[in-house]
Amino acid sequence: MSETATALSVAPGSVTMDTEPVLHLSMQQALNRALDEILADNPKTVIFGEDCGRLGGVFRITDGLQAKHGEERVFDTPLAESAILGMSVGLAMAGFHPIPEVQFDGFAYPAINQIVCQIARMNYRSRGTLPMPITLRVPSFGGIRAPEHHGESLEALFAHVPGLKVVSPSTPHDAYHLLKYAATRPDPVIFMEPKSRYWQKGPVDLNSPAPGQATPDAGMDDAGSLTGARVAREGRHLTLVAWGAMVARCLQVAELAAEDGIDVEVLDLRWLKPIDAEALARSVGKTRRAVVVHEAPLTSGLGAEVAQLITQHCFQTLKAPVERVTGFDVPYPSGDLEDEYIPNIDRILFGIQRVLEYRRG
Amino acid sequence: MTTNNVLAAVDEDAAPLTHEQLRELYSLMASVRHLDTAAVAWQRQGIIPGYAPQIGQEAAQVGSGYAVDRTRDFVFPTYREMGVARAMGLDMVGYMSTHKATWHGGMYNPLESRFAPIQAVVAGSVLHAVGWAHGQTLSGKPDDERGVAMTYFGDGASSQGDVHEAMNFAAVMKAPVVFFIQNNGWAISVPTERQVAGGSVAARAAGYGIPSLQVDGNDVVAVHEATRSAFAHCRAGNGPVVIEAMTYRRGPHSTADDPGRYRTLEEERLGAGEDPLERFKQRLLDDGIADNAFFADAQQQAQEEEEAIRAGIEALAPRPGAEMFSLVFQEPTPTLQSQASDWRKESEHV
Numbered sequence: 001m002s003e004t005a006t007a008l009s010v011a012p013g014s015v016t017m018d019t020e021p022v023l024h025l026s027m028q029q030a031l032n033r034a035l036d037e038i039l040a041d042n043p044k045t046v047i048f049g050e051d052c053g054r055l056g057g058v059f060r061i062t063d064g065l066q067a068k069h070g071e072e073r074v075f076d077t078p079l080a081e082s083a084i085l086g087m088s089v090g091l092a093m094a095g096f097h098p099i100p101e102v103q104f105d106g107f108a109y110p111a112i113n114q115i116v117c118q119i120a121r122m123n124y125r126s127r128g129t130l131p132m133p134i135t136l137r138v139p140s141f142g143g144i145r146a147p148e149h150h151g152e153s154l155e156a157l158f159a160h161v162p163g164l165k166v167v168s169p170s171t172p173h174d175a176y177h178l179l180k181y182a183a184t185r186p187d188p189v190i191f192m193e194p195k196s197r198y199w200q201k202g203p204v205d206l207n208s209p210a211p212g213q214a215t216p217d218a219g220m221d222d223a224g225s226l227t228g229a230r231v232a233r234e235g236r237h238l239t240l241v242a243w244g245a246m247v248a249r250c251l252q253v254a255e256l257a258a259e260d261g262i263d264v265e266v267l268d269l270r271w272l273k274p275i276d277a278e279a280l281a282r283s284v285g286k287t288r289r290a291v292v293v294h295e296a297p298l299t300s301g302l303g304a305e306v307a308q309l310i311t312q313h314c315f316q317t318l319k320a321p322v323e324r325v326t327g328f329d330v331p332y333p334s335g336d337l338e339d340e341y342i343p344n345i346d347r348i349l350f351g352i353q354r355v356l357e358y359r360r361g
Numbered sequence: 362m363t364t365n366n367v368l369a370a371v372d373e374d375a376a377p378l379t380h381e382q383l384r385e386l387y388s389l390m391a392s393v394r395h396l397d398t399a400a401v402a403w404q405r406q407g408i409i410p411g412y413a414p415q416i417g418q419e420a421a422q423v424g425s426g427y428a429v430d431r432t433r434d435f436v437f438p439t440y441r442e443m444g445v446a447r448a449m450g451l452d453m454v455g456y457m458s459t460h461k462a463t464w465h466g467g468m469y470n471p472l473e474s475r476f477a478p479i480q481a482v483v484a485g486s487v488l489h490a491v492g493w494a495h496g497q498t499l500s501g502k503p504d505d506e507r508g509v510a511m512t513y514f515g516d517g518a519s520s521q522g523d524v525h526e527a528m529n530f531a532a533v534m535k536a537p538v539v540f541f542i543q544n545n546g547w548a549i550s551v552p553t554e555r556q557v558a559g560g561s562v563a564a565r566a567a568g569y570g571i572p573s574l575q576v577d578g579n580d581v582v583a584v585h586e587a588t589r590s591a592f593a594h595c596r597a598g599n600g601p602v603v604i605e606a607m608t609y610r611r612g613p614h615s616t617a618d619d620p621g622r623y624r625t626l627e628e629e630r631l632g633a634g635e636d637p638l639e640r641f642k643q644r645l646l647d648d649g650i651a652d653n654a655f656f657a658d659a660q661q662q663a664q665e666e667e668e669a670i671r672a673g674i675e676a677l678a679p680r681p682g683a684e685m686f687s688l689v690f691q692e693p694t695p696t697l698q699s700q701a702s703d704w705r706k707e708s709e710h711v
Binding site for chain 2: 046072073077078080082083085086087088089090091092093094095096098113114117118122123124125126127128129130131162163165185186187273274275277
C-alpha cells in the first residue's frame with residue numbers, strides 16, 4: 001500500500017466490534033476503499049479516466065490505487081470522454097470489467113453517443129453474447145460553487161435509456177456497498193456520486209450491507225437490501241423522497257418539521273433505475289402524503305416518474321397530489337446563485353406545507 | 362502504394378500468395394459479388410426490406426478480411442462489410458439476417474466469429490477496437506497469442522470526432538489496431554472532396570505518429586499484402602497502423618437510395634474505373650493461374666451458395682417478441698419484467 005494512500009488505511013476513529021468493523025469514513029474514503037477491494041477481488045477490473053492514475057482523480061477517489069495495483073490496472077487516458085467510454089466497450093468485449101470515470105457530470109455529454117448507442121445496447125445488439133459489465137462513475141449534482149457543467153444532474157437522462165441502470169448513494173456506508181455491488185454486476189451501471197457529500201463522514205459497516213436499515217417488512221435478502229430504496233428516517237405524516245445529496249437535506253428538514261409536530265419519513269431512493277416502486281408504495285401507503293425532492297430541473301425530471309408510481313400504487317389513500325420540489329427549468333447557475341436553484345430547507349418546508357394543507361375541492 | 366512513416370515490421374518474410382490462395386481470393390470475391398447483387402434483387406422481390414450494397418469494394422473487403430487470424434484477432438465492422446464477413450467465414454445467414462430485419466446486430470455469434478455485431482453508427486465501433494486492442498496489451502498473454510483489432514470505416518465516418526479520438530488513444534497507448542478505411546468516394550450523396558479535407562484520411566495518420574498505407578483498394582493482392590504487413594507491425598508491439606483503401610461505391614448507398622439525384626452515369630463510369638473482379642480475373646488468366654473452367658466453376662459455386670443463403674433467409678421466422686425484453690440486460694429489472702408480462706397478456710401471447 002502506498003504511503004500516500006491514506007484513504008486506504010483504516011481511519012483513526014474506527015471502531016472494531018468483533019468481526020464486524022464499523023469505520024468512520026468520508027464518502028471519498030469509502031469509495032476509495034471499495035475500489036481498492038474491487039481491484040483486489042477481480043483481476044479483470046480496470047480503472048481509468050482523466051487524471052485517475054497518478055493524481056488519484058480530481059476528487060482523490062482513486063488516490064493511491066495506481067501505486068498499489070499498477071499502471072496497467074489504474075491508468076490515465078487522454079482527455080476525451082467519448083473515447084473513455086468507447087474503449088470501455090472494447091475492454092468489456094475483451095473480458096474486462098471497466099470502471100471508467102467521467103471527471104464531472106457535464107463531461108458525460110460528449111460521451112452520450114457511446115453511452116446511449118453503444119454501452120446501453122451492446123448486450124441487446126449481440127443477443128446477450130457481449131455483456132457490458134461497466135460501472136461508470138460520475139461525480140454528480142451541484143453544491144460546490146464549481147464552473148459551468150460541473151453541477152449537473154443527469155439521472156433522468158440516463159434512466160430514460162433502455163439498457164442502463166442508475167444508482168446514487170447518499171452516505172459513506174451506501175457508497176461503499178453500492179459501488180462494490182455495482183462493480184460485480186454484468187450490466188452497465190451509472191454510479192452517480194454526490195460530490196458535495198464527498199467529505200462528510202459517517203459510519204461504514206464493512207460486513208453488513210444494510211445493518212437494520214432496509215425497509216423492515218420488505219423480506220429482502222442481503223442482495224435485495226442493496227437493490228432497493230432505504231428508509232433513512234421513519235415517520236408517519238408524510239414521505240420525502242430523495243437521492244444523492246438531497247437525502248441529507250431532507251433529513252435536516254425532517255428534524256425541523258418535527259419541532260412543529262410533523263413526523264416526516266425520508267425515503268432514500270438510491271436506485272434511480274430501476275426505481276423501488278414497492279418501497280414507495282409501502283412508505284406512502286403508510287404516510288399518505290409525498291414530496292419528491294431533486295436538484296435536476298422540474299420538467300420531465302425523475303420526480304415525475306416517482307409521482308406517477310406513487311399515484312398508481314397509492315391513489316385510493318393519497319391525501320394530496322404528490323408535490324415536487326426541484327431545481328428550475330434553467331441552465332445550472334453560477335455559484336453565486338446555486339443556493340437559489342438547489343432545493344433549500346425553506347422550499348422543501350413549503351412543499352410539505354402545500355401537501356399538508358391540501359383540501360379536496 | 363504510398364507509405365507515410367515506416368511500418369516497423371513489414372512482413373517481408375511472408376511468402377507470396379500461392380496460386381491456390383489467389384484462386385481462393387477470386388472465389389471469395391465472386392461469392393461476395395454474386396450475393397451482393399442477389400441481395401439487391403431480394404429487396405426488390407420483397408424478401409428483405411433493405412440492403413447496403415458493397416459492389417465495387419470486393420477487393421478491399423476480401424483482401425483485408427483474408428488477413429485476419431480468427432484464432433486471436435477481432436474485427437469491428439459497420440454495416441457494409443459483407444465481403445469481410447464472407448472472407449472470414451461467417452455464418453452468412455446470420456450475417457444477412459440484419460437486412461431481413463430479424464435482429465439489428467445480426468444473428469451470428471460475434472465472439473465465435475471474431476466479428477463484432479453489425480453497427481449502424483458510423484465510427485461508433487472504431488473506439489471499441491481501441492479498447493479491445495488495449496485489452497490485449499493488458500491481458501498478460503504472450504506476444505504471439507495477442508490479437509490485433511481491425512476496425513472498418515469509410516470516408517464519411519472519417520469526419521466523426523470519434524475517429525480522431527480513437528487514433529490518438531491508440532497511438533498514445535500503442536494499441537494493436539489496424540484502422541482500415543474504405544474510401545469509396547461517397548457518403549450517401551456527398552463526394553469525398555466535400556468530405557475529406559486534404560484529400561486523404563491516411564495522410565492524417567502522420568499527425569498521430571501512426572504509419573499509414575494508401576493502397577489501390579481495387580487490387581485484392583495489394584490490399585491483402587498491405588493488411589498483412591499492418592498486422593505484422595501490430596503483432597510486433599509497434600502500435601497501430603492506418604490503411605486507406607481507395608475504391609468506389611459502384612452501387613447506391615442502400616436499396617432506398619437514388620444516386621441519379623447526385624451523380625450521372627458517366628461520372629459513375631469514370632469514377633468507378635476498372636471492375637476489381639474483372640481486373641483480378643484478367644490477371645489470373647494472364648498469369649496462367651486460373652482458366653475459364655475455374656471461373657465458370659467459381660460462378661456456379663457462388664450461385665449455389667447464394668441460393669442456400671437465400672433459402673436460409675426466407676426460412677428465418679421473426680424472433681419471439683419476448684426477446685425484446687429478455688435481451689436488454691443480463692439481469693432484467695422488475696420494471697422490465699412487468700412490462701414483458703403486460704405485453705404477453707395484452708398481445709394475447711399468454
